Amino acid sequence: MTDKTHLFEYLLRLGDNALVLGQRLGEWVAHGPELEEEMAMANFALDYIGQARLFLSYAGEVEGQRRDEDQLAFLRDSIDFKNVLLVEQPNGDFGQTIARQFLYESFYQFQLEGLSRSTDTRIAEIAERVSKEIRYHLRHTRKWVLRLGDGTDESHKRIQNSFDELWRFSGELFVADETDNWAVEHGIGPNPETLSSRWNQFVGAALTEATLIQPDDGWMDGGGRYGRHSEHLGYLLADMQFLQRAYPAASW
C-alpha cells in the first residue's frame, strides 16, 4: 500500500468513528432522561458530526477522487465503513450510552494526545481542537459513571451490566495493524498498543470509584476496521443514507 492509501484509510477510521457516534447520540435528542441532559447529548452529537466532517473532508482530499465529506458519509456501504464495533453499538438505556461513551472516549483522549503531535500538521490541528471537546465530554461522562455506579441499587446493576456487555468491544481499540504501524513509522499517530495501560488505569480508577467491577478481558470481538461490522451498523446507515440513496445526485 502507498502512503496515500494508508493515510486515506487512517482518516476514514477517525472520521467513521466520529460519524457513527454522532449519529448514535443524535438518536437521543427529544428522548433523554431530563431536558438538561438532552442538551448535553445534543452538544456531544454536534461535536462528533463536526469532527467527522473535518476528518472525512481531509480523507476525500487525500484520496483525490473528488469525493467530499457527504459522498464518503452517505454513499459508502457498511463494508467500506472503518469504525470500530464499539461506537456502532445501540444506545440501549441511558447507562449503556454512558458506558459506551466512557469506554470509547477514555481511549480517544489518549489517541488524540498522540495525534496532536502528528507530523501531519492538518491532523495535529484537528486533534488539538478535538482534544478540548473530548476533555469536556469525558469530564461529564465520567461523573455519570460515578452517579449511576454509586447511585441506587438499580442504577448500579444497570450500568455494571452495560460495562459487562460492552467490554468485549474494547480489545479492538488497542490492536495495531499495518495501517497503525505505518502511522507510527511516519509520526502520523500513536501506536494503539501503547495506549492500553493508560486506558486501563484511567477506566479502572473510575470504575473503582463508582463501586463497579472491571470486567475480565476475555474473548474480544473486532473487525470493524476491516468492514466486518455488527448487524446494527446496517440499520444505522439505512437511516442515515436514505435521502442520498433515494434521490441520487440531488443537492440539499
Next chain:
Amino acid sequence: MKKEDWPLFEIFIRSRSGLSHRHVGSLHAADASMALDHARDLYTRRGEGVSLWAVESRNIAASDPAESSALFEPAEDKIYRHPTFYEVPEGVENL
C-alpha cells in the same frame, strides 16, 4: 418533591473578563457540578461566557418587595451624594 426531582439552581455568567457575573436564569440539576455542566450547555451555546456560577436557589436570600419602599426610597432624597448636585463655576477645571 419526589425523590427523582432535581433541585433548582440559579445561574450567573461572566460574559468576559473585566465584567461581573450576571444572573441569566435557572435550571435543574442533581448537584452543583451537574448544574455547572448544564449551565454551560443551556446558557453558553453561543460563546456567551468565560465563567459560570451556580447557586442552589433555596440558598439565596431575597429582599421582600413589600419592604421595598422602606429599603430603597430613603436613598432617593440624598441628592447631595451625586456630583451633579454641586455647582461648578464656569472657568474652573479639573473638578
Next chain:
Amino acid sequence: MYTQGLDQKPDTEKQVDGTEQLVRFQARIDADEKIEPKDWMPDGYRKTLIRQISQHAHSEIVGMLPEGNWITRAPTLRRKAILLAKVQDEAGHGLYLYSATETLGVSRDQLTEQLLTGKAKYSSIFNYPTLSWADIGAIGWLVDGAAIMNQIPLCRCSYGPYARAMVRVCKEESFHQRQGFEIMLELSRGSDAQRRMAQDALNRWWWPSLMMFGPSDVDSKHSAQSMAWKIKRFSNDELRQKFVDVTVPQAEFLGLTMPDTDLDWNESRGHYDFGEIDWQEFYEVLKGNGPCNRERLAARQSAHDDGAWVRTAAVAYAQKQKRRCQAA
C-alpha cells in the same frame, strides 16, 4: 429568574384593599413598568401567565419531536449539524420558559405532569407529522416564521422573567427561519421530485401555520384582558394578517403555489385577502384528534418514564456525596 419559592413568607400581612391594589397594579402596567416575580399581582394575571408561558414551554419541547424525527436522516452532514443545533435550541427555549414559569410558583415537576396528563396544552401545529425532508424546511420557514411574529411582541411583555426569556429566544431563533427557507430554496431549485416534495410540504403546513395565531379575535376568550395586562400586544388576527403579507411574496420567490384559491392582494386594504380557516380542524386537533397527538405525548411519557431511574440515581448519589463531605 428567581422562583416565587425563594425566601417567601406566608402571606399573613394585612391585605391592602383589593381594589386599591388592583388600581396600583394596573397603573404600573400602564406606565410600562415590569412586574417581577415577588411583586403583588392579581390571581388572574398569575394564572394567565402560568398558562401562557407553560404552554409556550411545552410547545418548544413537544416541537422537538417532529423535527427530531429527521436528525438521523438529514441529507448532508451540514444539514445534520444545523438541525441538531436547532432542535437543541428548542430544548433550550423550553428550559428558559419553564424557568420563567417556575418564578410564578409552579414547579417543573408539576408542569411536566400537566403536560403528560394532557391537562396543559401545547401548540397544535406539532401534532402534524413530518413526512419528508421538505417538512423540516417548511417548519423552519412557516412555523418558526409564525412563531417569531408571535414572539417578538412578547419581548416587551409586562412580566419581567417572561420578557427576558423571550429576548433570548428571539435572538436565538433568528437563524431557525432562515435555515428553513434555505432548505425550501434548495428544493425548489432542485429536481422535479424535490420540487414536488417542497410543494407538498407547503400544502400540508400552510393552514396549520395560520391556525398557530389562535382563534379569530371575535372568538378569542382571553384576548382583551391579556391586552390590558400587556401580556399580549397585538391581536391574533393582526398578527395572522402580517404573517400572510410577508410570507406570500416568499412563496412566490420559491415558485411554489399557496394552497388557497381565495388568496389575493387587496389593493384597498393594502393586505392580502385569504380564505376561511377550517376552525373545526383546529378544535379537533386541540381536543386530541390530530394526526400525531397520541404519538407526541407517548414519546414524552416514555422519555420521562425511562429516565426515572437515572434521575433517582443522580439524586441518591448527590445525597451520598453530601453526607461524605459532612462526615469528612
